[in-house]
Amino acid sequence: MNLDRTPAQTAAEAAAGIRALNHRTLQQGEGWQYPGDAYNVVGNLSEAVAGLPQAIEQITRLITDLSETGHLRSDKNTLDGDLAAVLDGLDAARHATHQVGKALRQAHAGLGPLGYRG
Secondary structure (H helix, E strand, O other), X not given: OOOOOOHHHHHHHHHHXXXXXXXXXXXXXXXXXOHHHHHXXXXXXXXXXXXXXXXXXXXXXXXXXXXXXXXXXXXXXXXXXXXHHHHHHHHHHHHHHHHHHHHHHHHHHHHOOOOOOO
């Protein structure tokens, strides 16, 4: 983990990691051929998703603080509507991450007893 990066750079690295994962899981091959491989990937995805509510809450706090201190403006001159859209979207995303996390934990538990039959 590199704490010298900005939050935007760190989020870009996470997005790049997901793109790489999507590319790497297109076909079976080294590191992607056994149920245990899927178990490990799902476990790591579950861990990643578990951190999203905190990140979303901290983004919400930043935007709320900037709004409350008068440091926000809108290029469209629609600040109230834009701010409401941001906060509603972040709240919906935070709730959705809980559902995604629950589903990934369920899949991870189901993958646990699975093995490869050669």
